[in-house]
Amino acid sequence: xxxxxxxxxxxxxxxxxxxxxxxxxxxxxxxxxxxxxxxxxxxxxxxxxxxxxxxxxxxxxxxxxxxxxxxxxxxxxxxxxxxxxxxxxxxxxxxxxxxxxxxxxxxxxxxxxxxxxxxxxxxxxxxxxxxxxxxxxxxxxxxxxxxxxxxxxxxxxxxxxxxxxxxxxxxxxxxxxxxxxxxxxxxxxxxxxxxxxxxxxxxxxxxxxxxxxxxxxxxxxxxxxxxxxxxxxxxxxxxxxxxxxxxxxxxxx
Amino acid sequence: xxxxxxxxxxxxxxxxxxxxxxxxxxxxxxxxxxxxxxxxxxxxxxxxxxxxxxxxxxxxxxxxxxxxxxxxxxxxxxxxxxxxxxxxxxxxxxxxxxxxxxxxxxxxxxxxxxxxxxxxxxxxxxxxxxxxxxxxxxxxxxxxxxxxxxxxxxxxxxxxxxxxxxxxxxxxxxxxxxxxxxxxxxxxxxxxxxxxxxxxxxxxxxxxxxxxxxxxxxxxxxxxxxxxxxxxxxxxxxxxxxxxxxxxxxxxx
DNA sequence: TAGTTCTGCGTATGGTCTACGCATAACAGC
DNA sequence: GCTGTTATGCGTAGACCATACGCAGAACTA
Numbered sequence: 382x383x384x385x386x387x388x389x390x391x392x393x394x395x396x397x398x399x400x401x402x403x404x405x406x407x408x409x410x411x412x413x414x415x416x417x418x419x420x421x422x423x424x425x426x427x428x429x430x431x432x433x434x435x436x437x438x439x440x441x442x443x444x445x446x447x448x449x450x451x452x453x454x455x456x457x458x459x460x461x462x463x464x465x466x467x468x469x470x471x472x473x474x475x476x477x478x479x480x481x482x483x484x485x486x487x488x489x490x491x492x493x494x495x496x497x498x499x500x501x502x503x504x505x506x507x508x509x510x511x512x513x514x515x516x517x518x519x520x521x522x523x524x525x526x527x528x529x530x531x532x533x534x535x536x537x538x539x540x541x542x543x544x545x546x547x548x549x550x551x552x553x554x555x556x557x558x559x560x561x562x563x564x565x566x567x568x569x570x571x572x573x574x575x576x577x578x579x580x581x582x583x584x585x586x587x588x589x590x591x592x593x594x595x596x597x598x599x600x601x602x603x604x605x606x607x608x609x610x611x612x613x614x615x616x617x618x619x620x621x622x623x624x625x626x627x628x629x630x631x632x633x634x
Numbered sequence: 635x636x637x638x639x640x641x642x643x644x645x646x647x648x649x650x651x652x653x654x655x656x657x658x659x660x661x662x663x664x665x666x667x668x669x670x671x672x673x674x675x676x677x678x679x680x681x682x683x684x685x686x687x688x689x690x691x692x693x694x695x696x697x698x699x700x701x702x703x704x705x706x707x708x709x710x711x712x713x714x715x716x717x718x719x720x721x722x723x724x725x726x727x728x729x730x731x732x733x734x735x736x737x738x739x740x741x742x743x744x745x746x747x748x749x750x751x752x753x754x755x756x757x758x759x760x761x762x763x764x765x766x767x768x769x770x771x772x773x774x775x776x777x778x779x780x781x782x783x784x785x786x787x788x789x790x791x792x793x794x795x796x797x798x799x800x801x802x803x804x805x806x807x808x809x810x811x812x813x814x815x816x817x818x819x820x821x822x823x824x825x826x827x828x829x830x831x832x833x834x835x836x837x838x839x840x841x842x843x844x845x846x847x848x849x850x851x852x853x854x855x856x857x858x859x860x861x862x863x864x865x866x867x868x869x870x871x872x873x874x875x876x877x878x879x880x881x882x883x884x885x886x887x
Numbered sequence: 888t889a890g891t892t893c894t895g896c897g898t899a900t901g902g903t904c905t906a907c908g909c910a911t912a913a914c915a916g917c
Numbered sequence: 918g919c920t921g922t923t924a925t926g927c928g929t930a931g932a933c934c935a936t937a938c939g940c941a942g943a944a945c946t947a
Contacts, residue, residue: 660945661946662945662946664945665943692935702936706935712934712936
């Protein structure tokens with residue numbers, strides 16, 4: 382119906398376009414000595430080893446034996462590099478759900494896959510995400526999530542909302558867990574001692590008259606025990622999936 | 635039972651201790667020309683006006699007509715200042731739930747209160763939170779949330795998990811919303827045009843054979859319409875609360 | 888009045904990202 | 918083969934940033 386208006390969209394950063402396989406190299410000029418994937422891999426290596434804070438342009442360049450400014454021939458800015466790091470950091474999506482899985486089993490597997498990635502690469506949580514997903518792998522994750530809901534009665538918009546809900550939960554849970562780990566490393570405390578220490582600290586600070594409910598939680602010893610983070614994770618995930626199940630039943634019934 | 639081991643906890647930053655009203659000023663030396671609250675207020679003012687990225691020690695000092703290094707007599711580091719900014723940025727908690735509210739109404743109000751704060755001060759989302767809450771106001775929010783669940787059959791640990799679940803959801807939703815707003819400002823696009831532009835972009839990038847489910851979502855026009863962010867918010871919140879309700883019924887029955 | 892202790896803050900160090908420009912390498916066309 | 922064009926590699930330099938350190942002087946105690 383409409384005329385071609387394909388250039389109307391927001392301008393995609395150059396490196397992202399080449400991640401989608403668009404944009405070929407012009408035949409002139411000296412052959413490039415590096416490649417965008419090599420740079421991104423090096424940056425991911427640095428982040429894996431020393432955290433996201435260690436990822437500076439000069440550090441990445443050193444990793445490659447190149448000069449700092451050489452990188453700017455390949456990526457437009459550090460933010461662009463970060464975007465690409467997220468793409469390869471997540472890696473390929475877990476794949477579509479198994480045929481015998483219902484939506485709940487599929488989404489559970491989907492959530493665990495992201496959980497696992499974030500457990501292993503907690504620096505992904507520190508990357509300031511600056512917009513909706515546009516890189517190939519990220520949309521791949523989305524696709525796989527959507528397929529889990531294929532057989533359900535939900536509307537397309539509702540499917541999207543459910544995925545947003547779950548991925549947000551996974552990220553949030555991973556953030557809390559990694560904060561405890563990082564905090565314990567910074568304070569030189571055993572990770573298993575972190576929550577108990579926090580409980581004692583809060584107990585020292587609060588006035589039971591002003592914070593009765595919190596005081597009750599402390600008395601129950603909730604904060605003192607170092608419970609399995611995985612239990613915490615499945616608790617929240619099951620709550621959310623229960624909520625989704627209620628919606629699906631309502632739509633179906 | 636146990637002997638006094640109150641010094642065993644992790645060392646609290648000096649400025650946080652004085653936020654709790656501990657630690658009094660030594661009587662010697664010249665009278666301080668500033669105060670921690672004044673510094674934090676100035677920093678919050680800068681963040682409100684120009685975003686968190688604009689908050690540098692020199693900028694805050696300029697705001698106060700003071701020298702940069704003068705601030706370090708009051709806060710130990712920039713991270714400490716950020717921690718205090720979060721405390722006053724959130725402001726006082728919404729207060730305990732009204733007596734006539736059931737848990738669901740109470741938590742809904744609680745979630746909306748945080749939602750509102752984050753809508754108004756989106757820079758709070760950019761502060762790298764570095765541990766569990768320890769400032770007075772933050773524990774105040776926690777207290778109010780816990781009180782909403784007072785009459786329920788949930789265990790103390792479960793109450794805590796539910797609050798974590800909700801606050802995580804609120805933060806996540808606010809993050810997405812503010813990203814759209816910031817992205818549209820950066821790209822010079824009308825905020826209402828942001829999602830449609832994103833939809834067109836994704837449509838241009840993906841191969842329908844490789845991304846069938848995503849393609850179906852696009853065809854349904856889900857991404858093109860600029861729907862009310864509040865609708866999206868209540869959708870997810872209702873899903874979560876449905877899940878909590880299912881748990882409460884199970885515990886009760 | 889002397890001593891102590893704390894404040895304000897100037898200076899300096901080492902880190903960040905990146906704009907700009909130059910020398911050079913590789914190709915296209917004649 | 919020569920020349921013009923275009924891309925690359927990268928050195929220099931600028932504009933920021935947090936903050937360690939040390940000194941002058943103010944305000945209190947004795």
